[in-house]
Amino acid sequence: MEGNSVESEITRRSLSIYLPISITAALLFLIAASVTGDYPTVARAGGAVWVGVLSLIVSMPLITARVKKRIKARETHN
Amino acid sequence: MTTLETHETTAEITLDVRGMTCASCVAHVEGALTDLEGVSAAAVNLGLGTARISYVPGLVAASEMKRAVHEAGYEAQERSQGLDALDRERQARSEEIRRQGRNLVIASAVGMLVMIGTFYDLLGPLRSWIPEWLSYKWVIGLLTTPIVLGPGRQFFTNSWRGLRHGVTDMNLLYATGIGAAYGIAVINTLFPTAGFGGEGATFFESAALLTAFVVLGRWLEALTRGRTSEAIRKLMKLQPKLARVLRGTAEEEIPASEVEVGDLLLVRPGESVAVDGLVEEGYSAVDESMLTGESLPVEKKAGDPVIGGTLNKSGAFKFRATRVGRETALAQIIKLVEDAQASKAPIQKLADWVAGHFILGVHMLAVVVFVFWFFFGYRHYFDPNSSFILSPYRLGEIGVFGFSLLLSVTVLVISCPCAVGLATPSAMMAGTGKAAEHGVLFKGGEAIENTSKLQTLIFDKTGTLTRGEPSVTDVLARSLPPGQAESPWNLRADAVLRFAASAEKNSEHPLGEAIVRGARARGIEILDADHFDSIPGHGVEAAVQGHAVLLGNRRLMSEREIAISDWLGKAERLESDGKTVMFLAVDGRAAGLIAVADTLKEHSGEAIQHLHRLGLEVAMITGDNLRTAQAIARQVGIDRVLAEVLPRDKAEEIKKLQASGRRVAMVGDGVNDAPALAQSDVGMAIGSGTDVAKETGDVILIKDDLRDVVVALEVAKATMRKVKQNLFWAFFYNTLGIPIGAGLLYPVIRLVVSPELAAALMALSSVSVTLNTLLLKRFRPSLRGGQPLPRAAQGAEDPRWAGAPAASD
Numbered sequence A: 001m002e003g004n005s006v007e008s009e010i011t012r013r014s015l016s017i018y019l020p021i022s023i024t025a026a027l028l029f030l031i032a033a034s035v036t037g038d039y040p041t042v043a044r045a046g047g048a049v050w051v052g053v054l055s056l057i058v059s060m061p062l063i064t065a066r067v068k069k070r071i072k073a074r075e076t077h078n
Numbered sequence B: 001m002t003t004l005e006t007h008e009t010t011a012e013i014t015l016d017v018r019g020m021t022c023a024s025c026v027a028h029v030e031g032a033l034t035d036l037e038g039v040s041a042a043a044v045n046l047g048l049g050t051a052r053i054s055y056v057p058g059l060v061a062a063s064e065m066k067r068a069v070h071e072a073g074y075e076a077q078e079r080s081q082g083l084d085a086l087d088r089e090r091q092a093r094s095e096e097i098r099r100q101g102r103n104l105v106i107a108s109a110v111g112m113l114v115m116i117g118t119f120y121d122l123l124g125p126l127r128s129w130i131p132e133w134l135s136y137k138w139v140i141g142l143l144t145t146p147i148v149l150g151p152g153r154q155f156f157t158n159s160w161r162g163l164r165h166g167v168t169d170m171n172l173l174y175a176t177g178i179g180a181a182y183g184i185a186v187i188n189t190l191f192p193t194a195g196f197g198g199e200g201a202t203f204f205e206s207a208a209l210l211t212a213f214v215v216l217g218r219w220l221e222a223l224t225r226g227r228t229s230e231a232i233r234k235l236m237k238l239q240p241k242l243a244r245v246l247r248g249t250a251e252e253e254i255p256a257s258e259v260e261v262g263d264l265l266l267v268r269p270g271e272s273v274a275v276d277g278l279v280e281e282g283y284s285a286v287d288e289s290m291l292t293g294e295s296l297p298v299e300k301k302a303g304d305p306v307i308g309g310t311l312n313k314s315g316a317f318k319f320r321a322t323r324v325g326r327e328t329a330l331a332q333i334i335k336l337v338e339d340a341q342a343s344k345a346p347i348q349k350l351a352d353w354v355a356g357h358f359i360l361g362v363h364m365l366a367v368v369v370f371v372f373w374f375f376f377g378y379r380h381y382f383d384p385n386s387s388f389i390l391s392p393y394r395l396g397e398i399g400v401f402g403f404s405l406l407l408s409v410t411v412l413v414i415s416c417p418c419a420v421g422l423a424t425p426s427a428m429m430a431g432t433g434k435a436a437e438h439g440v441l442f443k444g445g446e447a448i449e450n451t452s453k454l455q456t457l458i459f460d461k462t463g464t465l466t467r468g469e470p471s472v473t474d475v476l477a478r479s480l481p482p483g484q485a486e487s488p489w490n491l492r493a494d495a496v497l498r499f500a501a502s503a504e505k506n507s508e509h510p511l512g513e514a515i516v517r518g519a520r521a522r523g524i525e526i527l528d529a530d531h532f533d534s535i536p537g538h539g540v541e542a543a544v545q546g547h548a549v550l551l552g553n554r555r556l557m558s559e560r561e562i563a564i565s566d567w568l569g570k571a572e573r574l575e576s577d578g579k580t581v582m583f584l585a586v587d588g589r590a591a592g593l594i595a596v597a598d599t600l601k602e603h604s605g606e607a608i609q610h611l612h613r614l615g616l617e618v619a620m621i622t623g624d625n626l627r628t629a630q631a632i633a634r635q636v637g638i639d640r641v642l643a644e645v646l647p648r649d650k651a652e653e654i655k656k657l658q659a660s661g662r663r664v665a666m667v668g669d670g671v672n673d674a675p676a677l678a679q680s681d682v683g684m685a686i687g688s689g690t691d692v693a694k695e696t697g698d699v700i701l702i703k704d705d706l707r708d709v710v711v712a713l714e715v716a717k718a719t720m721r722k723v724k725q726n727l728f729w730a731f732f733y734n735t736l737g738i739p740i741g742a743g744l745l746y747p748v749i750r751l752v753v754s755p756e757l758a759a760a761l762m763a764l765s766s767v768s769v770t771l772n773t774l775l776l777k778r779f780r781p782s783l784r785g786g787q788p789l790p791r792a793a794q795g796a797e798d799p800r801w802a803g804a805p806a807a808s809d
Helices: A002-036 A041-077 B023-034 B062-071 B082-118 B124-129 B137-149 B153-164 B170-190 B204-224 B227-237 B329-342 B346-381 B400-414 B420-437 B445-452 B461-465 B493-504 B510-521 B554-559 B565-576 B604-613 B626-636 B647-659 B674-679 B707-741 B755-778
Strands: B002-005 B011-018 B039-045 B050-055 B075-078 B242-247 B250-255 B264-267 B276-282 B284-287 B298-300 B317-323 B440-442 B456-460 B466-477 B531-535 B539-544 B547-552 B580-586 B589-600 B617-621 B640-642 B664-668 B682-686 B699-701
Touching (some): A002 B346, A041 B153, B011 B062, B023 B050, B023 B062, B062 B075, B082 B137, B082 B204, B137 B170, B137 B204, B153 B170, B170 B400, B170 B755, B204 B755, B227 B329, B329 B420, B329 B440, B346 B707, B400 B707, B420 B440, B420 B707, B456 B461, B461 B466, B466 B510, B466 B565, B493 B589, B510 B589, B565 B626, B604 B626, B604 B707, B617 B647, B647 B664, B647 B674, B674 B682, B682 B707
Parallel strands (some): B664 B682
Antiparallel strands (some): B242 B264, B276 B317, B284 B298, B466 B589, B531 B539, B580 B589
16 A cells, blocks of 8 residues: 555656646747747647657656656655 | 575575567666665566566565566566476467467558558559549548557557556557557548648558558567577476386386485486486496587496486486486576576666667657757758658648658657667577587676677686696607517516506506506506505605516605616606606616606697687696696697696786786686686686586586687677677667658658658568577587587487477477
8 A cells, every 4th residue: 555655646746747848848839830930720739739749758757767766765764 | 486595685586577578678677676675686688578686585575576567567477497487488479479460460461451542543454453442531541440459559558558657668659650640640531621731641551551560570579589598498398207216126207306316217228317317337328419519429337427308329227316306407507598598798788778768869859850840841841742762652732740740750660779679688598598509608698798808818727728637648668679578677668667557556646546547548467566665755666576666756766776867868858848757667777767747638729729710818827837837838839828826826817917908718627716717707617517506607618628618709709799780780770760760861852751661670670680690590619510409409219208399389
C-alpha cells in the first residue's frame, strides 16, 4: 500500500509539471502560427496538438524520472 | 532461479525479463532495478532476455525486483536452470515467432490490397483484373484499420505501458508514426474539407505498410534472437539423462541427476559419461571434443579422470563418481558461459546509453522538423509535383500541416535505434559460444573486449611454456668406432643412460626420476642396483652389476678425483642452454654425461611465433636464473625475459609495464600466478583442465595447449570486429536516413522518404546486424582450422544416453 501511495504521488506530481509544459508548448505554437502567417485554422490547431503531443512525450519520462528520484531520496532520508 | 552467494553480504540472482525490444528498454529495466534499495548492480542482456542482479539479501527480495521490473512495463520471472529452462525458453521463442508470423501474414496480405487500391490508377492494363471499389478511400481505410488495430496494436499498448511509468522506447516511435499517419488519413477521408490536405493526403498505405515492415522486423528479430546462444543450448544437450550404476553385481539405470559421489558407474561403447569421475577398471577412448575442443579421442585407463557429458567411443569401463550435479565440469562450463553472455562489455554500456537517450532526442528533433517545415520550409520549398522516394505517388495538394507532419513522422520512424540493442550482445554471445567450442572460456564481455586490445603477453615459464618437469635432453658418450666392444668406461649412449638410470632407480630426486623416465621412454632395461647411496647436493653412488657407478655434478667428480677435463667443454655448452649436466663415472673413470632440462611444451614455439606475427610483444617471466630463462626464451623465440622474479614480485613487474601504457595479459597456470593474473588487464589461466570454477583468470584455457592463447586472441578480435561492424550497420541507416527523412535534401531533389520506406530501412538495419553476427559462426582459429564439429552438433550415437534430443528450432 505504501508503495502504491508513493507511486501515485510520483504520478500526480509529475503530471502537474509535464502537462503544463506540454500545454505551454502547444499554446506557444498556436500563438506563433497565428501571428506569423495566414495558416488555416485546422493547420494551426493540428500543429498545436502535434507539438503538444511530442512535448508531452519528451517531458513525461524526463520529469517522471526526476520526480521519482527526488521522492525516493526523500523516502530514504526519512 | 539462479541464486549465487558471492560473498558474505551480497548475492546474485538472474531474472528472465520479457517485453524488452531495444537498448532503451535495457536502460529502463536496469534503472528500475538499481533504484531499489539493496540492489548494488544490474546487468540486463537484451539478446538473452535476462537481468543479472547483485543485491544484499535482507534488504531487498526477489519479489520486489520482479515488481520493479513489472512497474517499468515489463514482465519478470525467476530464471530456472538446466533443460527445463531451455525448454521454456524455446517454447517462449516459438510462441513469439508464431505471434509475429501471424501478425506479419495479416499485415502484409491486407497491406498488399491497400497498396493495390492506393495505386489503382497507375496499374494500367492490370486494372481490368481489379475491382474499382478497391481504390475507394473508405475501402482502403476499412482495410487499413484491422492492420493498425491488430498487428499494430502491440506498439500502442507497449508505449502506453511505458509512458505510464515515465519510460519511452522504440514502440513509441512506431506508435506515434502509425497513429499520426492513420489519424490524418481517417480525418482526410471522413472530412476532406477539414484542411488537413483532403483526399490527396490520405496516408492509409503509409500506416498499413509501416505496420507491416515493423512487424517484419519483429518477426526477423524473434527468428534470429536466441540462435546466437546456441553454444549454451549445445552444452545443455550434452547433459546425459541416464546413468548405469553398479550396485553390488547388479546394474541399475537411474536418472543422471540422482548419481551420488562415490557411486560406481559402467559406461559402454557409444554411451555418454554421466558425471565426472575416475576410471577404476577397463580401457577406452573418449571423445572430449565437445568440452575441451580436443579433436582426437582421449585414451582412458584405470586412474584417469573422465568428464560428464563426453562420449565413450570404443571399450567399456567402470568409473567412480567424484563430482555430480552443479559440481561437474559441464555444469561449471555452462554457468561460466551463461555468466559471460549475461555480462556487459564497456562498449555495450556506451551503446545502451546512447540508444537510451536517442529516442527522446529523436522526438525533440521531430518537433524541430515539424516547426521548421510548418513556418518556413513549406512556404519556400514545397512543390506539388514532388513525390516519395521509390514511389510514383505525388504529394499533390497536401497542405502545410500534412507535409510538415509527414516529415516529422518519417524522422520518428527512420531514427529508431532498434538494431543498436542487438549489435553488441548478439556478437558477444556468438563469440563466447564459439570460444567455448574450442575450450576457451571468457568470463565476461569485458574480458573479450580487453583481450582484443592486448599489446603485450607475458608468459610464466615453468608449467606454462615448459612442461614443468625435467626430462633427459642429451646423453653423451665416447664415440666408439663401429664394431669396437664396450668397456665400463667406453660406453655407447644407451649404456650410459642404462648405468645412470640403474643407479637412480631408487632415487626420489627430480633429476634422478627424470633419468629413469628418460631410460624407460627409450626402451632401455633398468637394472637393480646392488648398493645405492644418495650424496645430498652432489649426486648418487651405486653398484650396478658389480661396477662402481658415480653420477653427479663437477664437485662430486672433483672430490672423488675423477678426471672430467675431456668433457668440460661439452658440459659448458649444454649448461649455456640452461641444462643441468650430470657426469657419469664407472669404476673410477668418466664414461659420459647426461643433460637434463625442463623442456618446452609441444606447441609453445608455434604459438609464440604466431603471436609475433600478430604484432604482439611477447615476454617471459620466471623466478628461475637468467641463464636458464634466456635459454628457454631463445628456443621459443621470446626476446624479452624477466628472470629471477619472485612470485610475489610478478604483479609488480606487470604494473610497471602497464604504467608505460601497455595493455598486458599474463598467461599462467592460474594458481601460482594468481596475483599476476589479477594485476594484468587480462589474466589467462592455462591448462586448468575442466575444474574451471577454481580459476582466477579472466580467460580460462581448458587444455594445456598454448595455441589456445592464439585462439582466445583471434576469437576476441573477431568478436569485437563484429561488434563494431554491427554498431556501424545499426547507426549507418540512422545517420544516413535522418537528414533525408527530415527533408534536408528536399529543396534540391524534391523527394521525401515515406514513413513505410523509413520502416523498411529500419527493418533492414536489424536484419543486417543479425545476419552479420551469424557470420561469426564460420570462425575457425588459424592454427587449427578445419577442426571437426563438436559431437553435440552431430548427435550422440545412442540418444538415450546423451542429453536431450535435438529439438527442431
